[in-house]
């Protein structure tokens with residue numbers, strides 16, 4: 001039978017997003033229907049709208065969400081109606097070659113709902129990151145819904161579903177930041193500030209925030225940046241070296257994903273240090289580095305998909321830290337908006353006015 005609810009779609013490349021009726025099927029085997037309470041606006045939604053991630057328009061946007069399970073299909077036992085959940089885009093399969101090698105955090109065959117959500121005319125929608133949560137209700141694979149403490153505020157909790165988890169994990173999981181480390185983070189949006197927060201939690205003692213916008217640098221201090229560098233006003237690589245005894249940082253996170261920031265990150269790390277790329281590069285850019293330096297500097301050049309997180313392990317633990325006042329999730333919520341305000345929130349994101357606008361369902 002299914003239901004019809006409002007959802008935000010990107011109909012074609014670059015076109016403003018629209019709120020339209022979306023047909024959501026009842027959950028089938030292995031699926032869950034989730035009533036969305038809050039969903040953050042991530043830069044990745046804008047990448048989808050701009051056609052930078054693929055051409056499978058129309059896209060159903062939104063993927064940083066928390067809500068309550070309304071119904072589950074047959075054979076679903078991990079979540080039940082009434083559970084407060086954060087949605088994830090890593091429902092681990094248990095059967096692919098990564099899972100078989102004991103690396104479920106890079107599962108190559110993650111699950112999404114098998115039934116499609118559609119427009120009035122039957123057009124099938126492509127949910128962003130297999131979720132699609134700027135919606136009153138959405139259909140996901142049950143493994144995409146991770147139960148956490150219902151005491152958490154949905155606006156804050158939902159952000160763990162993508163950008164904040166990606167940033168926290170880029171530092172804590174992929175970068176392996178530890179006590180006493182020095183860290184530099186390029187790009188202080190939601191993802192970069194989460195990398196700063198993660199570095200603080202992991203015990204880093206020097207945390208250098210780099211951005212081109214002073215407002216972003218001020219916010220970065222709230223998450224634990226010990227120093228800030230505006231790379232339009234000073235040479236970020238030189239400054240990071242100065243702040244780290246002339247050596248460079250142990251771990252450098254690129255949360256922008258441009259050739260320019262990656263090259264800076266590469267040269268701003270100490271010998272045998274680690275660069276973590278978590279920002280998503282534009283599709284047609286090539287990267288040039290002096291090859292002898294790649295060898296001579298040693299260390300590791302790593303990419304972080306979703307902060308190498310395991311939602312079942314990390315979401316409940318991070319929500320517990322949040323409820324204990326040790327993880328600042330509230331600081332990422334710049335404003336709450338309605339479902340009709342997503343297009344405007346993209347403009348605010350591009351103007352650097354927000355860390356996260358969060359759609360709250362009325």
Ligand SMILES: NC(=O)c1ccc[n+]([C@@H]2O[C@H](COP(=O)([O-])OP(=O)(O)OC[C@H]3O[C@@H](n4cnc5c(N)ncnc54)[C@H](O)[C@@H]3O)[C@@H](O)[C@H]2O)c1
Nearest residue numbers: 043044166187188189190191211212216278279280305306
């Ligand atoms: N790897 C993953 O799993 C994953 C998950 C979520 C998001 N992302 C990606 O992470 C990136 C950041 O996302 P966000 O939501 O924080 O975006 P955002 O737009 O909120 O933040 C980007 C920040 O980078 C700064 N910036 C831009 N150019 C810069 C430069 N040349 N030097 C220094 N700073 C610069 C901007 O001022 C801004 O503060 C995006 O590319 C997004 O798609 C990746």
Ligand SMILES: [Zn+2]
Nearest residue numbers: 093096099107
């Ligand atoms: Zn797998």
Ligand SMILES: [Zn+2]
Nearest residue numbers: 042044162163
């Ligand atoms: Zn995202």
